[in-house]
Amino acid sequence: MPGIDECLSGAMAIAGARAASLVDWSSGLALGSLGESPTGDHEASAAEATDLVRAAVESQTFTAAEDRSSPLEDIIVTAGRSYHLIRFIDTVFDSRLVLHLWLDREAGNLAAARFRLQALAEELVLG
């Protein structure tokens, strides 16, 4: 049965993965991180990713037309050298969690990585 460490190891096994973090976006806390951080500090990166997540979750534009309980599935940032995939995790108790994967653009495949990250997020919660 996977725990946080197995989930993050699984994310780092995705082709092109540079870093993976499990972030509580109610507080900006990194519950766990693996790999190199884009800023050199996983804790600071988690807090900044939280700002992005919060902006999306709290905007009517991205959520108004969606299912009320879990309006967003993921946020993808495409940059020149890398991708950032931020996957929302649903838990039975109230928690606001995302799985953040930093992916090398040349080595990684965005569609495959997104698919795999979704499976990892589900396994983490469903066992």
Added chain:
Amino acid sequence: MSATAEPTATSTPAEPVGRPDPVVPRTPAEAVALLSDRRATGALHGPLGSLYLVDGLVTAAESPRAPGLADLLTGCGRTTPGDWFELLRLHGPHGRVGAELVDRRLLTRGELELGHLGTLFDAAYFVLADRAGGTWRFEPDARHWLGAVAAVDPARLHREAERRRRLLDRIWPWPQLDTAPVRPVEHHRRPSHRPPGRRRCELLDHADGRRTPADLARLLGRSGFGVTADVRRLAAAGLLDAPHHAAPAPGQAAQTPAQAPQAPARAPQVPAGAAEVPPRPPGAGGAKGRPGGLHRRIPGATLRGAPATDPTGAPARPPAPTRSDRPPTPAAAHPPAVPDPDIALLTRVRDLLEARL
């Protein structure tokens, strides 16, 4: 239970100023760091909760301000309070509640870790952010009922608590709000005044002027810090206030939160800290006046009954003026809805001053 404490190395009074003494802890965080250095196992009990250590690492934290794993699980219907108590009674003494939750498939391993870490950091924030002193007691070899799920380095907990404190002050520097009964201001039902996000709407709907942020967190099964931050966001937007407590005037807003926890933490409270660790007198917990702690008022009592004492020991603030063009509701005392550039400036000045301390 023993009243002896690991940090009780000396009863020499600590120097009131200067660098922290390496032996006598002045704050909860220093006490935990000291215990961690000694790879201690046991529970550190303070006025706002307890931290459990195993070999110097924090494995669990509890605080009345933060809902625990039990609240999360009963809140979402995974278990009933009766079943939970039974589980605790049978497996708590052996520290096997966590393992049992997974064995019975009430939680997956991942859910247990997520829930546990979330509640640990949540409770630890309230325990560590309490700089008011009070009585701290170390209970050697005490083990938490949950058992081994995750262990966190106390330095990490301390960094996180500091980050959260700064985050709250950036949102809206009004720490009194964290412990006060809160309620929506009168116009909150107008659609134009609904806050963004389902969670904050829900919070606003349950704030009734009697519930504190901690009550709301438990009621809604959410993290104590998450609710505290959302309450400050709602207050910053002018949608929620604490009816019985005057909001800081813009000038005070920048000064109060920084000084409330900082200033008195240095000299006078040191002997009461973990240094001596006398047995905790009954009722020493929430009843004592703390910076940021509030007098609970009975709804309907007169404003005169609430002394606007300043925790810094400065002269009491006059109650916020009631505007005459409205009914004399406490809503008139809520902070301005428009972010005040003065506050941002003063907050920055305060941060700079703090950084030089």
